[in-house]
Amino acid sequence: MVGIKSYGTYIPWYRIDRMVIYGAMGWLNPVGLLPGEKAVASYDEDSLTIAVNAAMDCLNGIDRNTIDGVYFASVSLPYKVRQNAAIIATALDLRPDIRTADFTSCTKAGTTALVAACDAIKAGSAKKILVCASDCRPTRAGSSQEQAYGDAAAAILVGEDDVIAELQEVHSLSYDFADRWMADFDRFDRTSEDRWIRDEAYTKFISEVILGLAKKHSLSPKDISKLALPSLYAREDAGIGKRLGLEPGQIQHHLLDAVGHCGTAHPLVLLAAALEDSNPEDNIVVTSWGSGGDALLFRATGKVGDLRDKKKGVKKALASKNMLTNYAKYTSFRNVGSVALGMRAETGVPWDQKPLSWRNRKSLLGLVGSRCKKCGTPQFPAQRVCVNPSCKAIDQMEEYRFSDKKGQLFTYTEDYLGFTLNPPALYGMIDFEGGGRFNFEVTDCEPGSLKVGMPVEMSFRRKFVDEKRGTYFYFWKVTPARE
Amino acid sequence: MGSIKDKVAIVGMGCTKFGERWDAGPEDLMVEAFTECIDDAGIQPKDIQAAWVGTQFTEVNQGVSGLPLAQALKLPFIPVTHVENMCASGSEALRGACYGVASGVYDIALAVGVEKLKDVGYGGLPEMALGAAGKYDSLVSPNMTAPGMFAMMATRYFARYGLSPEEGKLMLAKVSSKSHHNGTLSEKAHLRREAPVEVIVKAPIVAWPLGLYDCCGVSDGSAAAIVVRADMAKNFRPDPVYIKALQIAASSGEEMMYTDYDYTHVETTTRAAAKAYEEAGIKNARAEISMAEVHDCFSITEAVTMEDLQFSPRGKVKEDIDAGRFNLDGEQPIQTDGGLKCFGHPIGASGLRMMYEEYKQLQGKCGPRQVKNPKFGLTHNLGGFPPRCVISTFIVGL
Numbered sequence: 034m035v036g037i038k039s040y041g042t043y044i045p046w047y048r049i050d051r052m053v054i055y056g057a058m059g060w061l062n063p064v065g066l067l068p069g070e071k072a073v074a075s076y077d078e079d080s081l082t083i084a085v086n087a088a089m090d091c092l093n094g095i096d097r098n099t100i101d102g103v104y105f106a107s108v109s110l111p112y113k114v115r116q117n118a119a120i121i122a123t124a125l126d127l128r129p130d131i132r133t134a135d136f137t138s139c140t141k142a143g144t145t146a147l148v149a150a151c152d153a154i155k156a157g158s159a160k161k162i163l164v165c166a167s168d169c170r171p172t173r174a175g176s177s178q179e180q181a182y183g184d185a186a187a188a189i190l191v192g193e194d195d196v197i198a199e200l201q202e203v204h205s206l207s208y209d210f211a212d213r214w215m216a217d218f219d220r221f222d223r224t225s226e227d228r229w230i231r232d233e234a235y236t237k238f239i240s241e242v243i244l245g246l247a248k249k250h251s252l253s254p255k256d257i258s259k260l261a262l263p264s265l266y267a268r269e270d271a272g273i274g275k276r277l278g279l280e281p282g283q284i285q286h287h288l289l290d291a292v293g294h295c296g297t298a299h300p301l302v303l304l305a306a307a308l309e310d311s312n313p314e315d316n317i318v319v320t321s322w323g324s325g326g327d328a329l330l331f332r333a334t335g336k337v338g339d340l341r342d343k344k345k346g347v348k349k350a351l352a353s354k355n356m357l358t359n360y361a362k363y364t365s366f367r368n369v370g371s372v373a374l375g376m377r378a379e380t381g382v383p384w385d386q387k388p389l390s391w392r393n394r395k396s397l398l399g400l401v402g403s404r405c406k407k408c409g410t411p412q413f414p415a416q417r418v419c420v421n422p423s424c425k426a427i428d429q430m431e432e433y434r435f436s437d438k439k440g441q442l443f444t445y446t447e448d449y450l451g452f453t454l455n456p457p458a459l460y461g462m463i464d465f466e467g468g469g470r471f472n473f474e475v476t477d478c479e480p481g482s483l484k485v486g487m488p489v490e491m492s493f494r495r496k497f498v499d500e501k502r503g504t505y506f507y508f509w510k511v512t513p514a515r516e
Numbered sequence: 517m518g519s520i521k522d523k524v525a526i527v528g529m530g531c532t533k534f535g536e537r538w539d540a541g542p543e544d545l546m547v548e549a550f551t552e553c554i555d556d557a558g559i560q561p562k563d564i565q566a567a568w569v570g571t572q573f574t575e576v577n578q579g580v581s582g583l584p585l586a587q588a589l590k591l592p593f594i595p596v597t598h599v600e601n602m603c604a605s606g607s608e609a610l611r612g613a614c615y616g617v618a619s620g621v622y623d624i625a626l627a628v629g630v631e632k633l634k635d636v637g638y639g640g641l642p643e644m645a646l647g648a649a650g651k652y653d654s655l656v657s658p659n660m661t662a663p664g665m666f667a668m669m670a671t672r673y674f675a676r677y678g679l680s681p682e683e684g685k686l687m688l689a690k691v692s693s694k695s696h697h698n699g700t701l702s703e704k705a706h707l708r709r710e711a712p713v714e715v716i717v718k719a720p721i722v723a724w725p726l727g728l729y730d731c732c733g734v735s736d737g738s739a740a741a742i743v744v745r746a747d748m749a750k751n752f753r754p755d756p757v758y759i760k761a762l763q764i765a766a767s768s769g770e771e772m773m774y775t776d777y778d779y780t781h782v783e784t785t786t787r788a789a790a791k792a793y794e795e796a797g798i799k800n801a802r803a804e805i806s807m808a809e810v811h812d813c814f815s816i817t818e819a820v821t822m823e824d825l826q827f828s829p830r831g832k833v834k835e836d837i838d839a840g841r842f843n844l845d846g847e848q849p850i851q852t853d854g855g856l857k858c859f860g861h862p863i864g865a866s867g868l869r870m871m872y873e874e875y876k877q878l879q880g881k882c883g884p885r886q887v888k889n890p891k892f893g894l895t896h897n898l899g900g901f902p903p904r905c906v907i908s909t910f911i912v913g914l
Contacts, residue, residue: 389651397655412773414656420773444675444779446667447724450640451659457724460658461668462779462903470775474658480724485675496655508656 035154036196037331038161039340040305041090043083043186044292044350047073047366049357051180057360058175061372065175069290071183073357074169076366080109081117083186084167085124087298090345091163091188092125100127100190101159104146106136106166106297108215108222121165132159136297139323140263142166143187143297148327150191151200161192168296173221174364176373183293187301197340198308198317198331204246206325209394210234211387212265216503221370223503225387227266233391235265238326239273243318246328254278258315258333261285261303263322264294291351304331306347311337384497385504395432400491400509402469404433411435411469433469436491436509440465445475445483463489463511477512488514519795523618525749525756526741526912528557531872534737534859535706542571542578542632543588545738545865549628550589553740557752559624561589564742567596567626568612570605571864572899573642574598577632585628602899603811604764605629606739606867607908613743614759623745629869630738631862640734641863663723663731663814665901670725670816672779677831681725682717687834688815689716692729692857694843695812699854701844701885706735706860730815735860739868741875757875760892761795761911763788771903779902782817785824788907789896793826796911798892801826805848805911806890807877809870811898812855821896822850844885852877852885863899867908870895874912 048070055066074083084105092100103125105118112120118133136142136149143166150162167186172179212230215222224230239262246252254277262270264287274284285307288299295302300321307317315333320326357363395401395415402413408424411433419426445461452458459475461483475483476494489511496508530552532545540548546569554561569585571577578584582596601608606629613625636642641662674684696711711729719728742752749756765788771777789801798804810825812818819837822828827848828836836842842850851857853873856866874893876882892913899906 384654386651390655393652393655410774414652416769416773420768420770422768422770422774422776443775444668444672446664446671446726447721448661448664448667449720450663450722451661453659458659458661458664460660460664461671464775468775470773472657472660472772485671506655 034196034199035151035191035193036199036334037189037308038192038196039091039095039190040308041087041093041188041344042302042305042347042350043087043090044072044347045074045078045083045184046353046355047075047357048354049073049363053358053360053363054179058179061175062177065177065180067180067289070356071293072185072295073363073367074184078169079111080107080167080169080186081111081120083169083184084165084188085121087167087186087188088121088125088163088165091190093343095190097125097127100131100161100163102132102150102153102162103127104134104136104150104162104164106142106146106164107168108137108140108142108296109168109170110135110137140296140299141321141323141326143299143301144319144321144327144329147189147191147301148203148205148329154191154193161190164189164191166298166301168298170296171221171368171370173370173373177224178222179369179373181294183295185292185295185298185302187298187305189301189304195336196334197337198333201330201332202246202250204242204249204328206238206242206245208234208238208325209398210324210391214503216505218500219503229388231266231269233388235322236269236273239263239320239322240276242320242326242328243277246318246330250330252316252330256316257283257318258311259283259285259307259317261300261307261317261319262287263320263326264289264299265322302347308333308337309341309346309348313337379501381501383502384499385502385506398507399434400436401432401434403430405429406431411465411467413469413471435465435469438465438467438491439514440489440511442475442483442485442487442489443470444485447480447483459483474510475512476510482513490514520614520618520762521760521795521797522758523746524614524743525746525758526871526875527744527749527752527756528553528559528742529740529872529875530556531704531739531869532737533704534735534862534869536634537736538634540736542584542630545632545736546585546588546628546630549738549740553742557742559742559752562592563624564591564594564626565622565624566594566613566616567591567628568599568609569596570599570609570629570867571631572600572602572605573631573633573863574600576636576642577630601764601906601908603813603861603863604867604897604899604906604908605864606869607895607897607910608764608867610741610743610868610871610910611762611764611908613741614762617743617745623748625743626740627743627868628738628740629865629867631864632736633734633862634736661723662901663726666814666817667723667726669779669820669902673816673820674725676778676780685717685725685727686713687837688730688819689713690837691812691815691818692716695851695855695857698844698852698885699858702853702858705854705858706733707854707858726814726816732813732856733858733860735862737859737862737865737869739865739872741868741871755879755914757878757912757914759910760913761792761909763792763795763909765791765907767900767904769904777903781820781830782824782898782902782905782907784905784907785821785896785898788909789825792909792911796892798911802848805892805894807849807852807874807887808894808896809853809855809873810850810896812851812857813861813898817898818850818855821898825894825896849887852882852887867895867897871910871912878912878914
């Protein structure tokens with residue numbers, strides 16, 4: 034059965050007490066103090082180096098020539114182009130005829146890489162795959178991220194035979210929820226309001242993914258030995274456990290007070306910590322967060338204790354440390370960015386307001402409107418009260434997708450006044466086949482070519498870029514129908 | 517349902533010079549209109565018991581709430597309410613004053629409309645993101661401009677009635693040319709030059725098929741009115757102007773999202789006008805309305821509005837335009853002061869600026885542009901764009 038053959042972690046030697054950060058930057062962010070300390074990669078470390086060191090811990094005693102792939106997950110990849118996993122594989126002196134890949138862009142990527150590795154083994158295309166997850170996320174001085182984020186790496190070797198824990202079940206969710214984001218031109222990630230993240234998504238998604246996993250596997254909460262939660266908010270994790278009917282002892286400690294939140298590595302570090310303390314037959318559930326979430330159920334085998342003495346693991350790594358007492362030294366090591374002024378410092382009206390975009394994601398990204406179940410009228414945007422003047426039924430709507438409907442140009446203009454990168458702005462009202470009308474930009478055509486009644490089709494486009502807030506906004510436009 | 521007819525009267529009005537008022541902020545404009553207004557009514561600021569102020573783009577103006585008006589005019593701790601209903605905001609302020617007085621709670625109320633558009637640093641109206649559209653609408657709609665939104669009505673009108681672009685543009689040019697002529701006779705107007713039809717049709721395109729002269733100006737300005745109970749109006753002056761009808765209508769959304777709407781008329785105007793005529797007891801608007809200031813933000817808007825107000829039969833406005841019906845010397849003069857075309861459109865001020873013209877015309881004070889023996893004057897505002905708009909219509913008379 035597919036499962037974990039080995040694990041390793043790397044927690045940098047340097048730590049900083051959050052009070053040191055607060056002492057330096059609390060004047061700017063007086064409510065931002067979190068308890069405990071966090072791990073800090075040294076001036077000569079980054080997410081790639083600490084991943085290699087975690088892999089070294091994981092591969093201790095394992096023949097490198099038997100490894101068929103390296104999957105590397107991180108949201109702080111040193112290279113955007115030049116594969117980071119290939120650098121890790123070379124540093125580990127692995128065979129060249131292996132499969133390597135980087136997994137990135139959300140903190141869920143660590144568990145996603147782990148699931149992908151298990152799937153490859155199940156499919157028979159590899160015998161052993163090394164999964165590394167690591168993050169050293171740069172932060173701004175005085176930001177909430179500076180308090181929360183820590184640097185750490187984990188490595189998990191996945192294989193088929195003699196595993197220490199078998200993968201029993203996986204459940205995944207994908208939601209385009211922008212709790213944090215970084216555009217391609219950004220150096221630091223940006224976060225939305227914590228209350229919105231916590232109440233509208235975090236607690237909901239994590240419960241949903243765990244309950245989905247439990248349902249698939251007919252798993253009762255009391256059968257979980259250790260539940261590793263994504264630890265975005267320490268206090269919420271206790272609440273999630275309680276709502277699921279778990280005892281506090283069933284929740285794996287979050288390490289936020291000792292390491293900090295280490296991004297893609299976090300679920301894998303907690304998995305390694307759980308494996309260190311597990312007994313045969315223990316059920317370990319690991320969850321992750323970011324653009325949805327993953328939940329994985331492992332069952333420890335009789336071999337789970339065999340590796341303990343061969344690993345540095347989490348406990349020993351935590352014990353080995355050197356406290357940074359000088360904030361300036363910390364910022365110099367980590368290349369901390371300019372002062373975090375916060376969203377209130379960004380003047381002007383933001384185009385894309387994250388809660389609004391999330392609430393309306395089906396219409397804004399999917400061009401989903403509604404159709405009245407009573408009279409059959411399609412309408413965009415989705416309405417609560419039917420727009421048909423002879424119907425006006427309330428709350429009788431079903432979802433109705435317009436993106437795959439053809440339409441006709443009902444009327445149009447060529448506008449030389451409004452801003453567009455490609456003047457004049459062409460736009461008009463579209464009547465959809467089957468009903469429904471709305472105004473859209475017309476693109477991929479030349480001025481002078483539009484005609485009332487001409488056939489058009491929908492095309493997904495970039496609508497604007499908000500560079501101040503690192504946001505791209507996408508929407509649908511129409512193009513003249515192409516043969 | 518009750519009626520406002522003859523319950524309240526306007527006994528004083530003021531109006532600033534409209535234009536690119538680089539010299540004046542919103543406070544200056546409000547004071548300028550207010551001073552003329554109370555002098556005209558023969559009252560003191562302390563006599564005013566309640567006030568309403570209409571402005572749309574609060575972000576580029578004096579800000580929200582009734583405070584800017586109260587503080588600019590030093591009104592003595594009375595109720596002051598800010599209203600916003602797009603281009604009908606000024607008329608909405610007047611409506612507040614009329615209903616406040618009609619309710620019997622106040623005897624004397626003030627309505628002010630003001631808009632300071634020229635501080636944004638570019639021509640045309642401010643970006644819609646600065647207050648005209650909700651956030652969601654901004655995200656799903658094209659970056660539409662006002663001329664573009666109304667150009668789409670011209671596109672449809674030409675297509676429906678079989679007008680070639682040349683024929684259509686010529687019809688619209690006559691609308692603008694007429695208003696430009698009237699503007700030359702109007703001292704407070706922004707644009708005061710004749711614009712011959714042959715110049716208009718050749719002007720640069722702003723939003724096809726509308727060219728530069730099809731669009732009204734963008735300017736700064738303010739206008740104000742004093743409203744009193746009808747039974748006390750003659751204590752203030754011998755020629756008060758009585759409100760005969762006052763209607764507001766807002767689109768239901770069906771024009772925008774349901775496919776029955778033809779985009780060659782404005783449903784909201786049609787509905788508001790019918791109600792106003794009923795309220796005023798007018799049976800035949802073409803024959804009985806002496807003159808009107810309508811919302812000629814664009815030439816096509818005025819043309820279509822003539823049909824929506826029943827001044828011209830559906831699809832026949834071209835015949836009336838060609839016959840000169842709406843010229844100053846025609847049977848039913850429209851935009852006698854030059855309209856939005858020549859005054860420009862400081863949004864919150866326009867409704868009250870229109871009323872200022874009807875008020876002065878009814879009192880016979882318009883000199884070279886005076887209409888002979890007017891009986892009923894009508895004002896009309898269209899806020900938004902044809903399939904999604906707010907309409908205000910007032911009918912006034914002596």
